Amino acid sequence: MDTALVWFRNNLRVQDNSSLSNAIASGKRVIGLYSFDPRQFQIGDFGFKKTEKYRAQFLIETVQNLKKNLNNLNITLIVTHEHPEITIPELIDQHNISEIYSQKEWASEENEVTLAVEKKLSNVKHHTYYDQFLFHPEDIPFDTFGDIPQVFTQFRKKCEKEGSVQPLQEKIEALPSKNLLDEESDMPNLQELGLDTFIKDQRSAFPWKGGEDEAWNRLNDYFWNTKKLQYYKKTRNGLVGEDYSSKLSAWLANGSISARQIYWEVKKFENEIISNQDTYWLIFELIWRDYFKYVSLKHGNDLFKIGGILNKEYDWKRNDKAEREWINGNTTYDFVNANMIELKETGWMSNRGRQNVASFWAKEQQQDWRVGAAYFESMLIDYDVHSNWANWMYNAGVGNDPRDRKFNIKRQQEMYDGNGKFVRLWTQNELF
Known part of the structure; x- marks a missing residue:
């Protein structure tokens, strides 16, 4: 059966995911892959492991949740603890994969992995999407990345005035059950990644787990249950406790939730509850996040x-x-x-x-x-x-x-x- 592979990277969610939506739209059988790339757990140039135990545990939880949510859509997620450039050619042969869909990553190490994979591809198309932005590159008021201003305020004002945030993609519904593979893959634990186990410190201001479901639980709690969003700017410089800020950054970082999803939820809150400096300030912070991504693309x-x-x-x-x-x-x-x-x-x-x-x-x-x-x-x-x-x-x-x-x-x-x-x-x- 002709198959489309969704190679998950920092887009570990089911909804509002361009790679997944486009793979499904291809009409092919869809399978997913997540690789716990060993390079991400090695010691880097400055003597620290690239990923230590806290983020690794959050990532494991995230991938477990992604696997469950994909399974509910009758899509199999294959999980490996291997270099993607080794795993992907094997999967291509095993499952008759003709197209790969992934989020575009451009920082040097991520790009090296992309190039290593693409070197191994023949007669397989690789579609990539800029899917981690609030303002998509097509929708910003700058002709090239080289035109991105050196000062944030200039970027923000121009984007707020002339840019636009894309609507959310249509909700993905379950595929026919025959799409599922009869295949199990093992989720690595911390020790298998070469890391120490730990018990969460009860003083932590970030007690949550990883994953798309947890991201939405947190957002719903902060926005709709406690309505703390309406005080965000006043409390965001806090230091103690769970609620001085949205704490959505961890789920945003690995793509368990998208910047677009948060933006449109803020807009909904502004329409239904209150629109003030505090609600705007969360969007302001999302624009900062975008800005540094564009600085990275430029430089x-x-x-x-x-x-x-x-x-x-x-x-x-x-x-x-x-x-x-x-x-x-x-x-x-x-x-x-x-x-x-x-x-x-x-x-x-x-x-x-x-x-x-x-x-x-x-x-x-x-x-x-x-x-x-x-x-x-x-x-x-x-x-x-x-x-x-x-x-x-x-x-x-x-x-x-x-x-x-x-x-x-x-x-x-x-x-x-x-x-x-x-x-x-x-x-x-x-x-x-």
Whole structure:
């Protein structure tokens, strides 16, 4: 039977998924693949595993949920712990695959995997889709990626005025049951990925599991059950607890939910409940996320170079003792320490925390900012290649910050943790 393969990457959802929708529209039998690529669990250039236990566990949960949701549509998801360029040619032979559908990924490591797969393809079409944006590349008011402004505000205002957000794709319904393969594949566990098992820290501000279902549970709770969305801007710089921000970034990062889905849900909330600065601010943050993806498309590998997109030269240092103190929360700042301990123990850190610990590392310690970016890549549950590396460039003064600011960390602590609750929680083991 002529078969279409959906190669899932960072688009781990069933609904509003261009790859899946187009594969189904082809009229062929549809099967899915997710590869736990061993390269993603190896030690990178700066001495950290590319993916540590927190995000790996979240990813396992996400793929389990994807498998269940695809199964409900009578689509089989094959899961491997192998390089895609090895698995995909084998599947092509086994299942008479004539077309592959995937989300377009362009950062260098992801692109290398794409090219390695495509080298092995003959007489098989590979369709890719820009599916991780709020404003699709076809709908932004810039002729080329080279025209993307160096300053966010210019990008935002032009997109808000002249851009448009595409409607959601039609809901996917179940295929005939004969589409299912009689095939089981094993989901790797943390130990099989070379990682340690762990028990979730009860202090975590991010206690949720991975997957499309959990993403929608969280969104429905934050938007519709508690209606906390209407206070988002006022609370988003919080540090303690589940509800100071939407916390949707982790599901967005691996594509369990799309930026479009969140946008249209905000619009629905604005129509039915309230439209204010707070509801707008969540969309504002989605535009920031888009912006860093476009910065990445414009500048390519400069995101990962020490001079960043500005090619600026600083006297960056590389000190193992400073690195250990930063990672373990043994610096001279309680506020930095609490945030770094939270990251180490949970895989999560607030937006406010991230700005401060990055400013400390890059601006005060003048340590190679890429070490910090690589550590975040390893540890963060919500790691996204474009947001992480572009934010680190921004904080290090080699990116898109026109003011090249440095945080006054003591002042930040007074403003955002004046009562000391957050610092005590992570430095004195205080429970909620």
